[in-house]
Amino acid sequence: MKKLSVIVTCTDRKMFVPPPALRVSSLPTGTVSSRLGTWTDRIHAETHRTPLSGLYKGEHWLQAHAVVDAAARAGFTAELWVVSAGLGLQPVTASFPTYAATFNAGHEDSVAPTGVDRRLWWRELQERMGTSTLAELGSRGPMLLVLSEVYGSVLTTELRELGQAGTDALLVGGTEDISGVQRVPANGSLRKALGGTLTGLNARMAVSWLAHCEDGVLTSPATTESWTRWVERSAHRETYNRTPMTDAEVKDFIRASAAEQPGVSRTRLHRLLRESGRACEQKRFANLYSETMGER
Known part of the structure; x- marks a missing residue:
């Protein structure tokens, strides 16, 4: 069977308390490079390690494994990789200590407050710890990437390099179209057809895409056409008599x-x-988000 690299974002939910x-929040103030140097030294010094396949938990991680199973049904031998703000790009067979790091600008364990610094952190993290790059994985065979908006933004440079490599690559989610990489944006109107919560939507979309891949080519015209027809039949714009929420409920x-x-954006949340x-007016939500996550 043809090898397929499946790349997913990590999740803040972990089996063990870091x-x-x-925790990135414990790093001393300083430049991105100096803070990253301290971080990687701490990661390397920690002796208690767990395979990444057993480190994460939650619906997103369950659905990531569902993507691997769907790839096998479509005739691929899938290898699962994780994009991590604390570890770089790693195969889930690799072992690392539990940690707390994110690209979410408002989170207490955010690696950097700005997009420029987050991309700098990622580039230097990859140089110090990353096992591979997207382009290197693409040289080995087709790739399926399931990325959140913020992670897609941070990886823009690597995604563009992947696009230039001429690899059969599909991006589900992300934040923008990339030349040379076929993209399927997150589509909330498919939630009813796919089931589950919106947390696992991108991964469920990837599973569905693979169910339409019957010719062994991830982004073939036949697969794309089959998927598009299914979306047209299945998309359901949900309307609600939304339930008002208290400030405490919105913050929770x-x-x-x-x-x-x-790394999920405020707009996406x-x-x-x-x-x-549920209901919360946009300006009120923005204020509550700032109070909860510290984004200014």
């Missing part, structure tokens, strides 16, 4: 959703809340 030293939603989806049938 020690204080392996923000904390829980941000933990499930590291508000959309998730509304699509779940």
Whole structure:
């Protein structure tokens, strides 16, 4: 069977509580490079390690494994990789200590407050710790990437390099179209057809795409056409008599959703809340988000 590299974002939910030293919030102030140097030294010094396949938990991670199973049914031998703000790009067979790091700008364990610094952190993290790059994986065979908005933004440079490599590559989610990489944007109107919550939507979309791949070519015209026809039949624009929420309920939603989806944007969180049938006016949500996550 043809090899397929499956790349997914990590999740804030982990099986073990990180020690204080392996929380980004514990790093001293300084430049991105100096803070990253301290971080990688701490990661390397920690002796208690777990295979990444057993480190993460939650719906997103369960659905990541469902993508691997769907790839096998489509005739691929899938290898699962994780994009991590604390570890770089790693195969899930690799072992690392539990940690707390995210690209979410408002999170207490955010690696950097700005997009420029987050991309700098990622580039230097990859140089110090990354096992591979997207382009290197692409040279080995087709690739399926399931990325959140913020992670897609941070990886823009690597995605563009992948696009230039001429690899058969599909991006589900992300934040923008990349030349040479076929993209399927997140589509909330498919939630009813796919089931589950919006947290696992991108991964469920990837599973569905693979179900339409019957010719062994990930982004073939036949697969694309089959998927497009299914979307046209299945998309359901949900309308709600939305339930009002208290400030405390909105804050609880923000904390829980941000933990499930590291790096998710405020706009995306508000959309998730509304699509779940609950109500919070946009300006009020922005203020509560700032109070909860510290984004200014």
